[in-house]
Amino acid sequence: MENRLKELRKAKKLSQKEFAKAFNEFIEENKKYAVLDNKGKIKKISYATVSRWEVGQTPIPTKYYEALANFFNVPLAYIQGAGYSKKEIENIILDEINLRLADYFIKHDQGKVENNILSLALYTFINNTKNDEYLNEYLDLCGKSIKEDHEIPVLNAKLEKLLREIYDFIFKQDSILSWNKENFENREKLDTFLVGLISKEMNKTLSTVGKWFTNGYYAEYIDSKECIHIPFKELEDSLHFKMIEDLKYSKDLTEVITSLRAYQDFIQFLISEVKSK
DSSP: OOOOHHHHHHHTTOOHHHHHHHHHHHHHHOGGGOOBOTTSOBOOOOHHHHHHHHHTSSOOOHHHHHHHHHHHTOOHHHHTTOSOOHHHHHHHHHHHHHHHHHHHHHHHHTTOOOOOHHHHHHHHHHHHHSOHHHHHHHHHHHTHHHHTSOOOOOOOHHHHHHHHHHTTTGGGOGGGGGOOHHHHTOHHHHHHHHHHHHHHHHHTTOOHHHHHHHHOEEEEESSSSOEEEEEHHHHHHHHHHHHHHHHHHOOOHHHHHHHHHHHHHHHHHHHHHHHTO
């Protein structure tokens, strides 16, 4: 099994000589990882040593593996070559983004409600943080796949480049390397993980009121002793969905009016809270 030293070094844009210097400095500051010579002095590595390690000509000492994992901030198993490579991980993520974003537009075009959390997060991000040119370019590159055929578009080079540009922050996350193979093969876990990254990125663009709404909770009292706290966004989604579903499908006018009033009451609550800010 080949180690991933070369891949990680290049990701940091370091030459072999620059990496050797930086790694020696790291060992000086973290002496618990040091390998000593027969005189008790810390062994320094050269760029030639790095070259031999990368091609497998010389095995990396076990103690250095732990140091390298900490230097690059990746799991020990990853740098040793286990699991997926960074390129394979990126391809899995790109395939999932392509699938979920296209699925949002297909369902929207068919008049269906999108329930997948990643589909909603991907659309919300591109719609709220990017200008219309990105959205129009995406739909143009998808061609008739989405609008006419209602099929997931082929992830060609141009579409891949655009998705990487739109969601570039995802591919800058070292945390994706800490995941094991099973996590990437579990679609639900992968979607939840990506939604977390998108939410974190979107929070950077929120206004003061936006942060309050996104992170706030509505206290609903069950009795005098107990109350539950429901996130504003979760409550709004739930009330809005119920209102629309009742408007479209309920034959009970009383139920429809109740749903409308529940949503109206929540909006009035938000208005009064925003006015007090």
